[in-house]
Amino acid sequence: MTESTYRIQGATGDWEVVIGLEVHAQVTSNSKLFSGSATAFGAEPNSQVSLVDAAMPGMLPVPNRECIRQAVRTGMAINAQINKWSRFDRKNYFYADLPQGYQISQLYHPLVGEGSIEIVLDDKDPEGSTKTIGIERIHVEQDAGKLMHDQHPTMSYVDLNRSGVALMEIVSRPDMRSPAEAGAYVAKLRTILRYVGSCDGNMDQGSMRCDVNVSVRRPGEPFGTRTETKNVNSVRFVMQTIEHEANRQVDLIESGGKVVQETRLFDPNTGTTRSMRSKEDAHDYRYFPDPDLLPLELDDAFLDDCRNSLPELPDAKRHRYESDLGLSPYNAGVLTADVETARWFELLLAETAKAAGKQPADVAKQAANWLISELFGALNKLGTGLAESPVTPEKGGELLALIAKGTISGSAAKQVLELMLETGDDAGTIVEREGLKQESDTGAIEAEVDKVLAANADKVEQYKAGKVQLFGFFVGQTMKAMKGKGNPQVVNEILKTKLG
Amino acid sequence: MSQDLTELGVAAIRDGVAKGDFTAVEVAEAFNANVAAAQDALNAFIVATPEKAVDAAKAIDAKRAKGEALGKMGGVPIGMKDLFATQGVQTTAASHILEGFTPEYESTVSQKLWDAGAGMLGKLNLDQFAMGSSNETSYFGNVVSPWKRNDGGNASLAPGGSSGGSSAAVAARLCPAATGTDTGGSIRQPAAFTGITGIKPTYGRCSRWGVVAFASSLDQAGPMARDTRDCAIMLEAMAGFDPKDATSLDMPVPEWEANLSADMKGKRVGIPREYRMDGMDEDVLKSWDDGIAWLKEAGAEIVDISLPHTKYALPAYYIIAPAEASSNLARYDGVRYGLRDLPDGANLQDMYAATRAAGFGAEVKRRILIGTYVLSAGFYDAYYTQAQKVRTLISIDFKNAFESCDVILAPTAPSAAFGLGENVDDPLKMYLNDVFAVPASLAGLPAMSVPAGLNREGLPLGLQVIGKAFDEQGVLNAGLALEQRAGFTAKPDKWW
Numbered sequence: 003m004t005e006s007t008y009r010i011q012g013a014t015g016d017w018e019v020v021i022g023l024e025v026h027a028q029v030t031s032n033s034k035l036f037s038g039s040a041t042a043f044g045a046e047p048n049s050q051v052s053l054v055d056a057a058m059p060g061m062l063p064v065p066n067r068e069c070i071r072q073a074v075r076t077g078m079a080i081n082a083q084i085n086k087w088s089r090f091d092r093k094n095y096f097y098a099d100l101p102q103g104y105q106i107s108q109l110y111h112p113l114v115g116e117g118s119i120e121i122v123l124d125d126k127d128p129e130g131s132t133k134t135i136g137i138e139r140i141h142v143e144q145d146a147g148k149l150m151h152d153q154h155p156t157m158s159y160v161d162l163n164r165s166g167v168a169l170m171e172i173v174s175r176p177d178m179r180s181p182a183e184a185g186a187y188v189a190k191l192r193t194i195l196r197y198v199g200s201c202d203g204n205m206d207q208g209s210m211r212c213d214v215n216v217s218v219r220r221p222g223e224p225f226g227t228r229t230e231t232k233n234v235n236s237v238r239f240v241m242q243t244i245e246h247e248a249n250r251q252v253d254l255i256e257s258g259g260k261v262v263q264e265t266r267l268f269d270p271n272t273g274t275t276r277s278m279r280s281k282e283d284a285h286d287y288r289y290f291p292d293p294d295l296l297p298l299e300l301d302d303a304f305l306d307d308c309r310n311s312l313p314e315l316p317d318a319k320r321h322r323y324e325s326d327l328g329l330s331p332y333n334a335g336v337l338t339a340d341v342e343t344a345r346w347f348e349l350l351l352a353e354t355a356k357a358a359g360k361q362p363a364d365v366a367k368q369a370a371n372w373l374i375s376e377l378f379g380a381l382n383k384l385g386t387g388l389a390e391s392p393v394t395p396e397k398g399g400e401l402l403a404l405i406a407k408g409t410i411s412g413s414a415a416k417q418v419l420e421l422m423l424e425t426g427d428d429a430g431t432i433v434e435r436e437g438l439k440q441e442s443d444t445g446a447i448e449a450e451v452d453k454v455l456a457a458n459a460d461k462v463e464q465y466k467a468g469k470v471q472l473f474g475f476f477v478g479q480t481m482k483a484m485k486g487k488g489n490p491q492v493v494n495e496i497l498k499t500k501l502g
Numbered sequence: 503m504s505q506d507l508t509e510l511g512v513a514a515i516r517d518g519v520a521k522g523d524f525t526a527v528e529v530a531e532a533f534n535a536n537v538a539a540a541q542d543a544l545n546a547f548i549v550a551t552p553e554k555a556v557d558a559a560k561a562i563d564a565k566r567a568k569g570e571a572l573g574k575m576g577g578v579p580i581g582m583k584d585l586f587a588t589q590g591v592q593t594t595a596a597s598h599i600l601e602g603f604t605p606e607y608e609s610t611v612s613q614k615l616w617d618a619g620a621g622m623l624g625k626l627n628l629d630q631f632a633m634g635s636s637n638e639t640s641y642f643g644n645v646v647s648p649w650k651r652n653d654g655g656n657a658s659l660a661p662g663g664s665s666g667g668s669s670a671a672v673a674a675r676l677c678p679a680a681t682g683t684d685t686g687g688s689i690r691q692p693a694a695f696t697g698i699t700g701i702k703p704t705y706g707r708c709s710r711w712g713v714v715a716f717a718s719s720l721d722q723a724g725p726m727a728r729d730t731r732d733c734a735i736m737l738e739a740m741a742g743f744d745p746k747d748a749t750s751l752d753m754p755v756p757e758w759e760a761n762l763s764a765d766m767k768g769k770r771v772g773i774p775r776e777y778r779m780d781g782m783d784e785d786v787l788k789s790w791d792d793g794i795a796w797l798k799e800a801g802a803e804i805v806d807i808s809l810p811h812t813k814y815a816l817p818a819y820y821i822i823a824p825a826e827a828s829s830n831l832a833r834y835d836g837v838r839y840g841l842r843d844l845p846d847g848a849n850l851q852d853m854y855a856a857t858r859a860a861g862f863g864a865e866v867k868r869r870i871l872i873g874t875y876v877l878s879a880g881f882y883d884a885y886y887t888q889a890q891k892v893r894t895l896i897s898i899d900f901k902n903a904f905e906s907c908d909v910i911l912a913p914t915a916p917s918a919a920f921g922l923g924e925n926v927d928d929p930l931k932m933y934l935n936d937v938f939a940v941p942a943s944l945a946g947l948p949a950m951s952v953p954a955g956l957n958r959e960g961l962p963l964g965l966q967v968i969g970k971a972f973d974e975q976g977v978l979n980a981g982l983a984l985e986q987r988a989g990f991t992a993k994p995d996k997w998w
Binding site for chain 1: 586593595606713718719745831833835851874879
């Protein structure tokens with residue numbers, strides 16, 4: 003556990019920032035929380051709306067088992083208490099995107115109680131810089147529809163496609179103390195959600211958004227008054243919001259003002275926040291238990307099913323990569339940060355081991371290094387990602403096996419990868435066509451070495467007299483004689499033997 | 503045709519059509535004629551659908567010609583309370599805000615009735631959003647009871663509420679049976695006022711899907727008909743698990759009609775002492791005593807029981823029901839359907855205000871305001887939470903009472919029908935009509951009203967039977983025992 007040293011330097015001294023986040027994560031599910039409507043992103047307006055979503059007279063909500071299951075699995079993934087008895091409440095307010103005039107949510111008895119996640123503050127030192135962020139609760143609720151203001155000169159249009167879509171509201175404790183911690187928290191949470199498969203985590207499509215609660219205080223003093231900035235939709239914007247909001251609050255207090263509890267909006271164009279409504283204008287939501295729904299009671303079989311369907315989670319995977327595969331903490335962190343990267347790496351590892359006839363642990367470091375420094379770099383240059391990579395794990399495995407078996411050199415492998423990305427051909431074909439195979443036959447190499455030593459008898463004398471830096475010269479001469487195709491490792495070994 | 507088919511009830515029509523004594527179309531046409539003839543005087547229907555009644559009847563006659571099964575309600579035309587969504591037929595909840603609203607869907611209960619062979623005579627008037635005890639809160643004008651006092655005066659009487667269109671229509675022979683809904687007595691009190699029979703089943707027996715919501719935790723549909731057997735038949739057709747209603751009971755529907763029995767031997771009937779209140783109407787007390795005597799005669803043992811929290815039931819009901827209503831009615835906002843009042847230059851808030859001000863009647867507004875108030879920050883615990891605790895205590899009262907009895911006998915309402923306009927300015931007096939009906943609603947128990955006789959003014963009085971959860975059979979059987987001994991045959995003189 004590390005104490006944050008992040009401080010806002012005010013005119014009157016240092017200020018500590020206190021941050022709590024409410025993350026709204028759209029549950030991955032084919033249908034909405036209380037109706038059978040579809041939930042696809044980007045559909046034609048009002049094409050995914052049932053009678054229930056439009057709140058027609060006499061329509062009733064029926065809970066969708068899959069949405070509950072996903073929220074429970076998410077709770078389990080953050081080691082949270084799962085409440086076997088929970089209940090839905092109505093949050094009442096009027097707005098044109100809220101057909102029922104209330105949102106079905108969970109105030110009094112949420113589905114998921116206390117849990118926590120561990121964040122890493124320094125990627126280079128994942129073990130030495132962790133912090134545990136408490137999660138107060140996860141509750142399940144309906145999303146609202148969307149207003150479109152650009153369709154008519156004087157009217158707003160309503161799109162109810164999102165109306166009734168299931169959200170998890172994941173409420174953290176006010177445990178974060180810097181923009182970096184908040185950013186790491188959101189990123190880690192997204193990683194976990196993607197591993198679990200309960201939310202796609204696509205912040206740009208709105209399937210994950212944050213309400214950012216910020217206050218400032220003198221270190222060690224009680225919490226200050228907080229503001230809540232709504233619907234911030236990227237990790238970077240979350241960090242910007244905190245930075246701006248904390249500085250604004252410090253300036254305000256130091257100039258004799260007071261922070262008022264209010265709801266604010268973030269403007270991504272300016273990186274600043276502005277007031278939306280103050281506490282006095284806040285709605286009285288008149289929460290009460292939804293009489294259309296019975297309390298949600300979960301049995302052990304359901305919970306077992308949820309637990310058994312959880313995949314290996316990022317922290318466990320990272321530790322396994324370090325301990326079983328011998329990866330560096332940094333590499334293990336990079337490879338487990340995204341579930342798709344980890345999946346890709348594990349396929350690559352299996353293919354490499356198979357093609358090289360070795361144990362996965364024996365080729366893991368090589369595979370990890372190649373993926374992180376070679377393939378990521380090459381894909382970056384092409385402006386594409388792993389998902390679209392023309393080099394599949396299978397093709398990558400074949401390439402890595404060629405290196406592992408000494409068939410090609412490391413530098414030749416770089417060239418082969420470039421050609422693979424360019425042509426889509428597999429490694430073996432390219433190596434044959436380009437004549438990139440290296441010579442590993444000791445007899446052939448020995449013959450070349452003997453020739454080089456014979457031709458440079460004076461240098462051999464000098465070497466033996468103690469000028470050991472000449473070793474590189476002999477390697478270079480041998481490689482040159484072999485047109486660069488000698489296996490450098492074998493060349494080295496033979497030279498060492500011959501030179502005594 | 504020598505027989506007046508409109509004097510027949512559900513069982514007689516079903517059996518007569520099946521035997522070929524008359525056709526379903528003849529029945530439908532006879533009732534259609536009565537509906538049309540009474541509309542101006544009684545205003546029982548908001549919309550008449552004579553063609554729907556005839557079409558359904560034709561289908562039944564065709565089935566009979568082919569020798570197919572006709573269904574539990576085969577050939578029986580009924581009235582549909584205008585709280586049930588009916589596909590292609592205006593559904594208003596007797597409000598202006600839903601005037602002209604024609605759903606594209608059919609409520610589960612009405613669909614089950616059509617599937618059972620019933621046909622629709624029309625949509626019946628009611629108190630607006632089922633809020634009222636006299637039918638005077640309807641936007642479409644009040645229903646007038648077919649009954650008159652025997653005092654020589656011509657005062658118009660209330661048919662009860664909120665299912666007042668249903669009660670008046672059945673009593674006046676405009677339909678052999680009708681659907682009702684009961685939130686705090688809306689089936690039982692109008693049934694008592696008009697000398698007919700009605701049962702509110704256990705909460706969850708009938709699906710609420712497609713029924714315009716008043717108070718979700720209390721709303722329950724049920725049949726209103728001339729006698730117990732007819733109610734049993736129709737309830738069988740209406741009830742059943744519905745996956746579209748999360749509060750629906752996942753239990754098989756018993757064969758209530760087949761198991762009807764008026765033999766009360768071995769049954770204990772509880773008489774709740776708290777229902778005997780100071781200043782109670784003497785005729786109501788006498789009819790209660792009659793009921794006790796009849797059930798004793800039928801073989802029952804009469805036991806004194808206590809329901810100690812009875813006096814808190816009405817106040818708790820008038821917190822819980824408006825609280826739920828204030829939220830349930832938020833959807834009527836002028837955005838998607840129904841009335842929209844958009845004054846020039848209005849913004850969204852203005853549209854809400856104008857639409858809801860114009861669309862809701864005074865009683866509906868009163869209850870929305872009460873409900874909004876009791877759920878507000880700072881008042882929630884004092885009102886809503888407290889009322890829920892009372893509700894739990896009421897349920898425990900019944901549970902304890904049913905340790906020593908099988909059914910409970912009580913009056914349905916504290917008085918016979920009152921005159922239209924008599925209580926409209928005094929909501930509290932109006933709310934007191936529900937004092938005997940509300941406890942069973944809060945506890946979700948099955949309860950029915952059976953005609954017991956006439957009071958000194960010549961107006962019907964009802965007796966209420968309350969049963970254990972899921973024991974509609976026990977309620978119906980006690981109702982049948984009362985019915986057989988009451989020998990109630992009175993009907994209103996036709997003055998319309």
